[in-house]
Amino acid sequence: MTAMTILGLTITLLALQSSAVHAQATAAAALKKGFLQCGVNTGLAGFSQPDSQGEWRGLDVDFCRAIAAALFGDARKVRYTPLTAQQRFTALQSGEIDILSRNTTWTLARDTSLGLNFVGVNYYDGQGFMVAKKRKIKNATQLNGAAVCVQPGTTTELNLADYFRAKNMRFKPVVIEKMEEVLNAYFAGRCDVYSTDVSGLLAARASRAAAPEDHVILPEVISKEPLGPAVRHGDDQWFDIAKWSLFAMIDAEELGLTSRNIDQQAKSANPVIRRFVGATGDFGKMLGLEARWAHNIIKQVGNYGESFERHLTPLGVDRGINRLWNQGGIMYAPPLR
Amino acid sequence: MRPRRGSTILGAGQIGFAGRFRAPRLRPLVYQFVLAAALGVVAWYLVSTAAQNLLDLGVAAGFGFLSREAGFAIGETTLLSYSAADTYLRAIAVGFLNTLRVATLAILFATLLGVAIGLARLSANWLLAKGAAGYVELLRNVPLVVQLFFWYSVITEILPAPADAMRPVPGVFLSNRGVVFPMLELTAPDRWLFALAAGVVVLAVLWIGRSLRLPEIARRQSLAGAATLATAAGGALLLLLATRKSIKLDYPVFGGFDFAGGGSLSPEFTALFLGLTLYTAAFIAEIVRAGILSVDRGQFEAGYSLGLTERQVMRFIVLPQALRLIVPPVTSQYLNCTKNSSLAVAIGYPDLVSVANTTINQTGQAIEGLAIIMIVYLSISLAISAAMNAYNRRVVLRGNSR
Numbered sequence: 254m255t256a257m258t259i260l261g262l263t264i265t266l267l268a269l270q271s272s273a274v275h276a277q278a279t280a281a282a283a284l285k286k287g288f289l290q291c292g293v294n295t296g297l298a299g300f301s302q303p304d305s306q307g308e309w310r311g312l313d314v315d316f317c318r319a320i321a322a323a324l325f326g327d328a329r330k331v332r333y334t335p336l337t338a339q340q341r342f343t344a345l346q347s348g349e350i351d352i353l354s355r356n357t358t359w360t361l362a363r364d365t366s367l368g369l370n371f372v373g374v375n376y377y378d379g380q381g382f383m384v385a386k387k388r389k390i391k392n393a394t395q396l397n398g399a400a401v402c403v404q405p406g407t408t409t410e411l412n413l414a415d416y417f418r419a420k421n422m423r424f425k426p427v428v429i430e431k432m433e434e435v436l437n438a439y440f441a442g443r444c445d446v447y448s449t450d451v452s453g454l455l456a457a458r459a460s461r462a463a464a465p466e467d468h469v470i471l472p473e474v475i476s477k478e479p480l481g482p483a484v485r486h487g488d489d490q491w492f493d494i495a496k497w498s499l500f501a502m503i504d505a506e507e508l509g510l511t512s513r514n515i516d517q518q519a520k521s522a523n524p525v526i527r528r529f530v531g532a533t534g535d536f537g538k539m540l541g542l543e544a545r546w547a548h549n550i551i552k553q554v555g556n557y558g559e560s561f562e563r564h565l566t567p568l569g570v571d572r573g574i575n576r577l578w579n580q581g582g583i584m585y586a587p588p589l590r
Numbered sequence: 591m592r593p594r595r596g597s598t599i600l601g602a603g604q605i606g607f608a609g610r611f612r613a614p615r616l617r618p619l620v621y622q623f624v625l626a627a628a629l630g631v632v633a634w635y636l637v638s639t640a641a642q643n644l645l646d647l648g649v650a651a652g653f654g655f656l657s658r659e660a661g662f663a664i665g666e667t668t669l670l671s672y673s674a675a676d677t678y679l680r681a682i683a684v685g686f687l688n689t690l691r692v693a694t695l696a697i698l699f700a701t702l703l704g705v706a707i708g709l710a711r712l713s714a715n716w717l718l719a720k721g722a723a724g725y726v727e728l729l730r731n732v733p734l735v736v737q738l739f740f741w742y743s744v745i746t747e748i749l750p751a752p753a754d755a756m757r758p759v760p761g762v763f764l765s766n767r768g769v770v771f772p773m774l775e776l777t778a779p780d781r782w783l784f785a786l787a788a789g790v791v792v793l794a795v796l797w798i799g800r801s802l803r804l805p806e807i808a809r810r811q812s813l814a815g816a817a818t819l820a821t822a823a824g825g826a827l828l829l830l831l832a833t834r835k836s837i838k839l840d841y842p843v844f845g846g847f848d849f850a851g852g853g854s855l856s857p858e859f860t861a862l863f864l865g866l867t868l869y870t871a872a873f874i875a876e877i878v879r880a881g882i883l884s885v886d887r888g889q890f891e892a893g894y895s896l897g898l899t900e901r902q903v904m905r906f907i908v909l910p911q912a913l914r915l916i917v918p919p920v921t922s923q924y925l926n927c928t929k930n931s932s933l934a935v936a937i938g939y940p941d942l943v944s945v946a947n948t949t950i951n952q953t954g955q956a957i958e959g960l961a962i963i964m965i966v967y968l969s970i971s972l973a974i975s976a977a978m979n980a981y982n983r984r985v986v987l988r989g990n991s992r
Contacts, residue, residue: 366955
């Protein structure tokens with residue numbers, strides 16, 4: 254083969270590639286694939302963790318199942334990609350996953366310079382500290398000079414630095430990438446304090462501590478951490494589908510629709526419920542989904558409250574501000590109309 | 591019909607213009623040019639597609655992020671000081687210096703240990719030889735990251751908490767936060783004087799070493815020069831100690847959570863250093879052994895028959911020949927050691943890759959961050975290779991002396 258032939262072949266091959274790597278229609282691509290590729294945590298109890306049979310379970314997992322139920326009518330058509338805090342954004346940016354549902358804090362930098370759109374908030378959280386009870390520490394102002402275990406690439410790392418700077422205290426960060434190794438280091442005593450979102454502290458204490466009562470979570474919550482799923486910039490239809498799947502779960506709890514009574518309620522004469530289940534209106538068509546999209550979500554996954562109670566309540570997590578807006582919390586979704 | 595000069599036998603219609611391109615001296619040039627052009631087209635395509643995709647996604651691009659505030663803290667620093675208010679550039683510089691620190695120390699000690707083990711494996715003592723063989727086989731076959739986790743667990747789980755730290759020597763404390771020891775506390779101007787004096791002493795010692803190999807008269811003059819230098823250095827040190835009352839030993843004191851004051855070696859650094867040193871030493875040991883075994887047995891015997899001792903035979907006859915075989919693979923091992931230090935991210939040592947990864951994650955600029963990592967490692971590797979090649983040229987026996 255002459256060099257001219259090689260050159261010619263190269264140019265032809267390159268020309269055949271499409272120049273836009275990211276097709277705007279993630280929904281169409283997912284439908285063609287036949288499943289949703291969902292980015293989750295490597296193992297955070299309550300949010301996304303494989304159980305003893307290898308099935309993924311958690312609040313974030315339920316959200317991906319909800320989208321699959323809306324898109325395919327079958328909540329099982331999801332494949333999960335476990336991602337560390339450092340890998341999660343490049344996986345979404347590069348197209349490796351369709352959606353990132355990995356207890357990710359919504360910040361301005363992530364919303365803009367990382368090219369992501371946050372779908373909403375599925376858990377309002379804050380950052381806290383966990384120390385061993387035997388140290389007799391009552392509040393975070395006594396932590397001057399402590400060694401703090403933290404994962405890299407998180408808002409936790411940044412908030413820690415800000416907090417200790419503001420309070421004019423010093424600390425020694427022990428920065429380890431993998432969740433399991435960070436927890437090992439904390440429980441082995443390598444660091445005095447473990448810092449992450451309070452939900453993560455509760456999950457770690459419940460699932461990993463040899464004696465959970467030996468560890469105390471300090472009362473200070475030093476930041477706002479609105480956790481929510483994210484999609485890429487540039488795909489408005491997919492963004493709408495993801496947003497309204499989350500809102501449907503929250504609206505369903507407000508309307509009193511659960512996975513057990515939704516089939517019964519679907520026959521109701523209440524116009525709000527009729528709109529929700531798709532008996533009237535073309536809301537499914539507006540999103541590019543079938544009319545029963547919200548009905549499928551609630552039937553197969555449940556509403557927001559059910560999802561929370563299934564995964565987070567057993568860990569001792571109180572609903573707190575994650576209650577509905579009309580029950581003392583701040584979970585509020587726009588109306589489905 | 592004979593073919594014309596500069597062309598080959600071709601079918602009709604292919605001679606002439608095309609025939610000129612088939613001239614033997616022009617052909618390889620043309621092919622190389624075409625290949626280079628093809629590679630250039632591929633590279634341009636990749637870069638422009640990436641840039642276009644990033645633009646479409648709305649992801650930021652460019653190196654402007656280096657001057658932004660970093661916002662995260664780094665556990666330990668080398669030479670430079672760093673706080674969360676400093677820029678990303680300074681953070682990456684700190685990571686780079688941390689990498690250099692662990693890589694340099696690991697390379698140094700791995701070489702010493704590797705040569706010792708390589709020689710031990712060749713010794714006549716059965717226990718020594720088998721022990722060295724066992725060491726090599728064990729450490730070469732376990733993956734490095736597993737060894738790092740092992741050392742890290744040993745340090746953090748077996749050593750006691752700082753409140754019950756071990757005290758092997760007064761002033762030195764061993765705990766799962768690392769080892770702390772008293773350190774000379776020198777403020778800025780003294781530090782430079784001290785470093786200068788230390789440098790001069792080292793140079794004086796090297797000078798004496800060199801001058802001992804010179805013939806008589808020149809040696810005497812050299813020694814005189816060296817002696818003067820050494821005296822000057824000593825004098826400077828004494829001046830330092832006498833006039834500055836601020837020089838004292840900073841003893842570590844336990845308070846609150848951990849020891850304050852003194853110098854310390856963190857568990858992360860220690861685990862990484864141990865893992866890298868022991869692992870690389872096993873490979874260097876085998877290379878040294880191969881190099882020495884490659885020298886003909888006759889060379890040893892010739893040396894002994896000349897009345898040289900075993901050490902003189904090693905030093906003047908065997909090692910120069912063996913080094914020819916040893917230095918290039920050992921250079922590779924040094925480069926491997928440097929790159930393996932990037933496994934630090936698994937155990938929490940803030941090296942270049944760890945800091946750059948955090949930067950990539952916080953800014954979203956993966957391509958620029960990875961480019962920085964690659965360029966830095968390439969520079970370090972090229973520097974090591976250049977230094978080793980220069981050393982190679984100096985010590986290795988030229989020509990075919992076998």
